[in-house]
Amino acid sequence: xxxxxxxxxxxxxxxxLISFINSIFFILLLIALSFALIFSPPDYLQGDSVRIMxxxxxxxxxxxxxxxxxxxxxxxNFIFKTKNLILITKSIAPLGLMFTCLAIVTGSLWGQPxxxxxxxxxxxxxxxxxxxxxxxxxxxxxxFILQENKANKISSIIVIIGLINIPIIKYSVDWWNTLxxxxxxxxxxxxxxxxxxxxxxLLMFFVMLLYCALxxxxxxxxxxxxxxxxNLKRL
Amino acid sequence: MIQNLLSMGGHGLFVxxxxxxxxxxxxxxxxxxLKTLKKYEREFVKEINELxxxxxxxxxxxxxxxxxxxxxxxxxx
Numbered sequence: 001x002x003x004x005x006x007x008x009x010x011x012x013x014x015x016x017l018i019s020f021i022n023s024i025f026f027i028l029l030l031i032a033l034s035f036a037l038i039f040s041p042p043d044y045l046q047g048d049s050v051r052i053m054x055x056x057x058x059x060x061x062x063x064x065x066x067x068x069x070x071x072x073x074x075x076x077n078f079i080f081k082t083k084n085l086i087l088i089t090k091s092i093a094p095l096g097l098m099f100t101c102l103a104i105v106t107g108s109l110w111g112q113p114x115x116x117x118x119x120x121x122x123x124x125x126x127x128x129x130x131x132x133x134x135x136x137x138x139x140x141x142x143x144f145i146l147q148e149n150k151a152n153k154i155s156s157i158i159v160i161i162g163l164i165n166i167p168i169i170k171y172s173v174d175w176w177n178t179l180x181x182x183x184x185x186x187x188x189x190x191x192x193x194x195x196x197x198x199x200x201x202l203l204m205f206f207v208m209l210l211y212c213a214l215x216x217x218x219x220x221x222x223x224x225x226x227x228x229x230x231n232l233k234r235l
Numbered sequence: 236m237i238q239n240l241l242s243m244g245g246h247g248l249f250v251x252x253x254x255x256x257x258x259x260x261x262x263x264x265x266x267x268x269l270k271t272l273k274k275y276e277r278e279f280v281k282e283i284n285e286l287x288x289x290x291x292x293x294x295x296x297x298x299x300x301x302x303x304x305x306x307x308x309x310x311x312x
Contacts, residue, residue, distance in 0.1 A: 011300045015307060037254070038240065048243035051250045055257045098264055106253040113246050211261055218268045225275045228300055232282050 007084060007224045014217050021214045025207070032207045035200035043197075050197070052110040057185075058205040060103035060128070062212060064166060066096030067131060070138065071163040074156040086152050087227075089159075090142055091219035095212050097135035104128055115179050123172035124180040127165055134162035280308045 036054035043050035070089045077085040107125070108118045119125065137158045145151035173182045184193045191198065243250045283291055283301060295302045 008299050011303055015303065033254075037250075042244060047246055049246035049249055051243065052253045055253050059257070094264070098260055102257055102260055105256055109249045109253045109256075113249050211265075215264060215268055218272050222268070222272050222275050224300060225272075225279050225304060228298065228304075229275070229279050229282060232279075232286075232294065 007087070007227075011221070011224060014221050018214060018217050018221075021210055021217075025210055025214065028203075028207050028210065032200065032203040035203050040200045041196055046114055049110060049113040052106055053197075054200055054204045056103055056106040056110055057201060058208045059099045059106060061205065062208060063096055063100035063103050063128075063131060064169060066092050066099065066212075067135065067159070067162065068166055070096065071159045071166075074159045077152070078156055078160075087220060087223040089138075089155075091216050091223055093135060093139050093142075094219070095215055097132060097139065099208075099212075100128060100132045100135060104132065111179070117179075120179055122178040122180060123176040124169065124178050127169040127172050130165050131162070131169060134158060134165065138162075276304055276308050279304055 032054075036051060040051065040054075042048045070092055073085040073089045076082065077089075104125070107128075111120075112118050138155050141155040141158060142151050145154060170183075172178060173180050185191045185198070185201075193201070241247050241251075279301075283294060283305065286294065295305065
């Protein structure tokens with residue numbers, strides 16, 4: 001199964017995928033932005049500030065999903081010792097950190113007109129900051145620990161511990177009294193959001209996912225070339 | 236209409252700041268990653284070209300990745 005993600009086999013497809021995403025990205029971005037900033041209606045309570053949701057929510061989703069992926073890959077790597085998964089986690093981590101930070105910053109910008117404050121140390125916001133710290137610890141461990149095996153081991157332990165924080169973030173709004181509103185979109189059950197707002201939200205999420213795929217592929221390609229460069233030196 | 240779009244019912248500062256920060260961060264990461272990728276490709280191709288003809292032939296024949304980087308790099312320059 002792991003042979004399917006063998007760098008030699010997929011390198012050709014990485015190049016093709018990067019070109020494909022590049023060709024459709026800007027058209028999709030324009031469509032998504034038009035929906036988010038022009039066509040979607042203002043909220044009856046929050047007015048136009050609700051449009052911040054179209055960057056805040058997808059950023060938070062990506063931040064959480066990236067960390068979950070990194071943790072799962074680290075667990076698989078712990079069991080099966082697949083080096084390629086480490087390359088994948090190293091390529092995802094900076095993206096996850098960026099989107100987690102964006103979720104925090106845009107959330108703060110949404111908080112001021114909605115709650116009347118930029119920041120409160122409530123459960124959801126604090127757990128998101130902790131997530132960002134776990135990302136930083138993961139990236140720093142790879143950057144500053146020179147022994148590769150040791151770096152992999154330590155970074156894996158960091159994300160596996162950090163995985164505990166993911167359900168805390170998800171359910172923090174249900175478990176504790178927070179300023180943050182509960183989830184409006186549910187995978188199971190009916191969502192409390194009108195389709196006129198759900199459409200731009202999903203469009204923006206799709207565009208951000210495409211962006212993530214693009215950056216991930218580029219970073220993954222960098223990691224592969226870096227290893228090949230090392231191998232060249234051994235010749 | 237443009238004024239309405241800019242003011243966003245008095246929330247323009249917050250809305251535009253959110254979208255701008257997101258856009259700037261994404262653009263920054265994209266160009267930084269692209270620059271790093273080009274740098275690595277350039278260095279990799281340079282190192283292959285510095286090899287002796289025999290070793291270079293061996294690398295290109297045995298490594299699909301090396302041959303693909305070489306061909307894609309030659310297309311971009």
